Amino acid sequence: xxxxxxxxxxxxxxxxxxxxxxxxxxxxxxxxxxxxxxxxxxxxxxxxxxxxxxxxxxxxxxxxxxxxxxxxxxxxxxxxxxxxxxxxxxxxxxxxxxxxxxxxxxxxxxxxxxxxxxxxxxxxxxxxxxxxxxxxxxxxxxxxxxxxxxxxxxxxxxxxxxxxxxxxxxxxxxxxxxxxxxxxxxxxxxxxxxxxxxxxxxxxxxxxxxxxxxxxxxxxxxxxxxxxxxxxxxxxxxxxxxxxxxxxxxxxxxxxxxxxxxxxxxxxxxxx
Numbered sequence: 635x636x637x638x639x640x641x642x643x644x645x646x647x648x649x650x651x652x653x654x655x656x657x658x659x660x661x662x663x664x665x666x667x668x669x670x671x672x673x674x675x676x677x678x679x680x681x682x683x684x685x686x687x688x689x690x691x692x693x694x695x696x697x698x699x700x701x702x703x704x705x706x707x708x709x710x711x712x713x714x715x716x717x718x719x720x721x722x723x724x725x726x727x728x729x730x731x732x733x734x735x736x737x738x739x740x741x742x743x744x745x746x747x748x749x750x751x752x753x754x755x756x757x758x759x760x761x762x763x764x765x766x767x768x769x770x771x772x773x774x775x776x777x778x779x780x781x782x783x784x785x786x787x788x789x790x791x792x793x794x795x796x797x798x799x800x801x802x803x804x805x806x807x808x809x810x811x812x813x814x815x816x817x818x819x820x821x822x823x824x825x826x827x828x829x830x831x832x833x834x835x836x837x838x839x840x841x842x843x844x845x846x847x848x849x850x851x852x853x854x855x856x857x858x859x860x861x862x863x864x865x866x867x868x869x870x871x872x873x874x875x876x877x878x879x880x881x882x883x884x885x886x887x888x889x890x891x892x893x894x895x896x897x898x899x900x901x902x903x904x905x906x
C-alpha cells in the first residue's frame with residue numbers, strides 16, 4: 635500500500651495568553667504513513683477515533699523547564715491526551731488487530747505509541763458513543779467519582795456548590811451529590827448549560843456571567859461542600875459563604891490558566 639497522509643495537530647508555539655488555533659497549534663498534513671509497513675518495534679499501530687480536550691492541557695503548553703504535575707508538550711511534536719483508538723496492526727501479544735483501546739493517544743490520525751503501557755483494551759459497547767469512554771467512563775468521570783468519594787464526606791441534607799457544572803467533571807459531581815441526598819447549587823457559563831444542569835438534577839443552577847455568584851450563595855447556602863474547577867473570585871465567594879466544617883475540593887483553577895493576573899483571596903467574612 636502506498637503511503638497516505640497522516641494528519642496531526644502539532645504544538646507550534648508556547649502561548650502567553652489564550653491558545654490561538656493556527657499559531658499555538660497547527661494542523662499538519664505533511665506527514666505520511668504506510669499502514670502495512672510502518673515499523674512497530676514490538677508496539678501497535680493505532681487509528682485514532684476520538685480524543686478528549688481537557689482544561690489541564692493548557693498547563694502542558696509551557697516552557698519545558700517549568701515544573702508541574704504533568705509533563706509539558708514539546709514544540710514541533712503532536713499534542714496527546716486520553717482517547718479511544720482501534721488497533722490496525724500489532725506486534726504485541728496483549729493487542730490484536732481490531733481491538734478498541736483506551737489511553738493516551740497522539741493527536742494524529744494514526745500513530746505508534748512509544749509507551750504501550752498507557753493503552754488498555756476496552757470492551758466496545760456498540761450502543762454507546764465513543765465520547766462516553768473519554769467522558770463519564772474516562773479520566774473526567776474517574777476524577778469526579780474518586781474525588782467525590784474520597785474527599786466530600788457527604789451527608790444527606792448538606793449543600794454543595796459545583797462550578798463548571800455542565801462539563802464532564804462537574805456534571806458527574808452534580809449527579810453523585812444528588813445520589814447522596816444533597817442540595818446542589820450549580821454554575822455554568824451559558825443559559826443552555828444552565829438548562830442542562832437542571833436536567834441532571836441541580837436544585838439551583840445559574841449563569842455566572844449574568845448572575846452574581848455571591849448573591850446566589852448567600853441566598854441558597856451556606857455551603858457544606860465546594861467543588862472548585864475555576865478558582866479566582868468564585869473561590870473567594872464560596873469561602874465567604876461556607877458553613878462551619880465545610881470541605882473545599884480543589885479540582886481545577888481555570889480562571890488562572892491563561893496568564894491572567896494571579897488572584898489571591900482578598901476578602902473573607904467566614905469564621906475559621
